[in-house]
Amino acid sequence: MKLFILTFCKWLGFFYLASKITARRPRILCYHGIAVDDEYQFSPGVFMRSSTFARRMALLAKWGYKPVSLDELFQQHQAGQYKKNTLVITIDDGWAAIEQGMLPALKKYGFNATLYLSSYFVINQRPVFKLSCYYLFWKYKRPFALTDSSCLTPHTSLKQLNINDLLPLAAELGSAYEQPILTELAAYFGEDLASWQHSGKLMFLTPEKVTAMAARGLAIELHTHRHKFSELTSDDAVAEIIENRQHINQLTGKNPQHFCYPRGEYQQQQLSLLSNIQIKTATTTENELVSKHNHLLCLPRLVDSDKVSDLEFEAELTGIMTLLRSATSLLKRGG
Ligand SMILES: [Zn+2]
DSSP, X not given: OHHHHHHHHHHTTHHHHHHHHTTTSOEEEEEOEEOSSSHHHHOXXXXXXXXXXXXXXXXXXXXXXXXXXXXXXXXXXXTTSOOTTOEEEEEEETBTTHHHHTHHHHHHHTOOOXXXXXXXXXXXXXXXXXXXXXXXXXXXOSOEEOOTTOTTGGGOSOSEEOHHHHHHHHHHHOGGGHHHHHHHHHHHHTOOHHHHHHHTTTOBOOHHHHHHHHHTTOEEEEOXXXXXXXXXXXXXXXXXXXXXXXXXXXXXXXXXXXXXOGGGOOOGGGHHHHHHTTOOEEEEEEESOOOTTSOTTSEEEEEOOTTSOHHHHHHHHHTHHHHHHHHHHHHHHHO
């Protein structure tokens, strides 16, 4: 139904009209990782197929977009007016497969892009624990039966664990248990963790790759060290960014000044923490075009996903979805 309405709107020329009306509202696109296997089915918002990403970049090129840096966006804001058709490409987290799955398409069109890097799993080269557990339980759809020799057996009376038993137990035991637990879990389900390490499945970029990608022009910016922010005290939240900044500085030789809230979450009183440490812009996962009224530390983005069709992507990019959302909220308020 949605696709039918959008096709009709496009045919009537509303897409074109919307793009003219919203031309001075910057688009900040949000991407995450690239699937090396079936992860796009497990979590299409986090792991896109590289073919989908390549198609999106081809569309941006076809529509005449020339993606700019976050510094350029910041300067436009300071100058008092955003330029027409400003677009920024951002990639969250630092998943390993973005190197082969995104960089070639970005390079092909000469597109600027920014990677918001969480540094913990770059430094600690192992699969991301929580997500890997969710993935394995999603894929094999059965509980994990503990053996007598399991590292978990001394810590629980349960004989079988599902994801909701496993994660709290692992959190209680601490991060030193994460890799031993994952090794057992993968072996139990018949997955080969060594091949994950090799293909980059559910892994982050190595430090060397981050350095090399930065040298090739990818801007590396802040996303906290451990992917935590809104839930922390002020001191801990700032410490997370400072640690992240130090790692990025070591890896790239540059001083990052833009930030992305982990999971898009923040508390209003945390904005001043960011200005105190000279953060110029911060982005959320609120799905919207940027407006001149947006605070620079609460910039919305258009969150792309493997589930989104090219027509829906186009509808977001033209701004027709923004206009429809405003109309709906006006109607609701009116009613
Ligand atoms: Zn993230």
